[in-house]
Amino acid sequence: MPTVGAERNDVSLTTLRNGRVRDGRPVDIEIADAVIREIRPAGSRPAAGTSEDLAGRLVLPPLVNGHAHLDKTFFGGEWQPHVPGGSIRERIELEKARRAELDHTADERAYGLARTMVEFGTGTLRAHVDIDPDVGLGGLKRMLRLREAFAGYLDVQIVAFPQSGIVSAPGVADLLAEALRLGADVVGGLDPSSLDGDLDGHLDAVFALAVRHGAGIDIHLHEDGPAALAEYRAIADRVDAHGLQGAVALSHAYGLGLLGERDFDDIAAVLADRRISIMTNGPAGPVPPVLALVERGVNVFSGTDNIRDSWWPFGSGDPLDLARTVAHRNTLFTDDGLDLALGLVTDRAATALGVRDHGLRAGGPADLVVVGADSTAEAVAAPPEARDVLRAGRWISRRSLTTRSDVPFTPSPQHI
Structure with missing residues (x-):
C-alpha cells in the first residue's frame, strides 16, 4: 500500500x-x-x-450497522406472515419452530441480506448469532463462512448470542466459550433477571467469558423499572471490576425511556463514565431518549435489529432508513438533529464497535x-x-x- x-x-x-x-x-x-x-x-x-x-452528491464514510440478526431473517424468501407472541420467552419458542422449518434456506437468505446491506453502503456489521442447546454452533459456523465470503466487501463482527438464556439453558456457557474460540468477537447476553432469573449468575458468566477470551460484550436488555436499574448498575460494577470501559454495549435498553429525571441523570452518568454504549433501533414502545443521552455524554448508536423474521415483519437492511426511523421516534427534526441521527450509523456506531480508521x-x-x-x-x-x-x-x-x-x-x- x-x-x-x-x-x-x-x-x-x-x-x-x-x-x-x-x-x-x-x-x-x-x-x-x-x-x-x-x-x-x-x-x-x-x-x-x-x-x-x-x-x-454527498460523500460519507462507510455506514455501520451496529446490531442485526442475519441468522434469523426471512429476507429474499417467500413472505412469512407474522405470528404475534406475548412474552420474550414465547417469541423465542415461536422462532425456534420457524427456524426448524426454514433451516434449509438460511444461508441463501443471510447472504442475500448481506449483499443488500453492502449495496446500501454498509461497511461494518455486528451480527448477533443464536447460540442455544437446539441450534448449537450451527448458526455461528454459517456466519463465519459468510464473514469469509464477504471479506473485502463487508467487515462482520460476530456476537455469540444466548437467545435462550445461559443459567437456565444447560450447556450454553460452554457453547459460548467454544463460539469465542472459533472466531466470535463479542459475547452477548439477554435479560438476566427475567429470562434467566439470575442477574448475578448471568452477568458473571458473560463477563468471565469476555475477560478470558478478550472479547467485547453486547447485552440485550428489554426490561424496565427496578429490574432495569439493577441491571444497569450491576453491569457498571462489573465493567469497573474488570477494566472493560469502552468494551460494553447495551442493546435496546428500553427502560431508559421510562425513568424519572433523577434516576435517568444518575444512570446516564454511570453509563458515560464507563463508556458503555447504548444501541437503539427505534421500535414501538419506550425507547432510550437519544438526544438526552448524547447531551449527557453517552455514546448512542443504531442497528437494524431483526429484519423480516419471527420477531417482526419490517426492515430493508438500509442504515439510512434506520436513521430516519430513529430520528422520527426521537423528534430529531432539525438539520442538526438529522445529522445526529446519521452519526448513529456512522461515527458513533464505529466508536461502539471499536472500528479503527473510520471516517x-x-x-x-x-x-x-x-x-x-x-x-x-x-x-x-x-x-x-x-x-x-x-x-x-x-x-x-x-x-x-x-x-x-x-x-x-x-x-x-x-x-x-
Missing part, C-alpha cells in the same frame, strides 16, 4: 471531483490506490489521473459511500436509492439512478 506523499508517478491516481462532505463543503477527493491521498476544496487545482464528477481523511482508507443527496439532513429524511460504494479504492456497487416518469400530468391551477 503506498504511503501518503509518495511520488505521483508511483501509484494509480483517481480524483472524485465536486463531492460534498458532511459539513457541507464541496471537495475533490484524490485517491492513490486504496488510500485517500488528499481532500481539498473543489476545483482548487486540476484533477490528477482519472477523474469522475460527483455532481455535488474520511487524508491518509485513511479509500472507503466511502456517494449518496444522491445534497446534505446529511436530506440523506436521513429521505434516504435515496442512488448510492455508489467505494471500497479500498474501487467501486464495488453502483446504484446511481436516473428517475423518469411517463405519467402525462402537468400541474394546472386547479391542482395547486
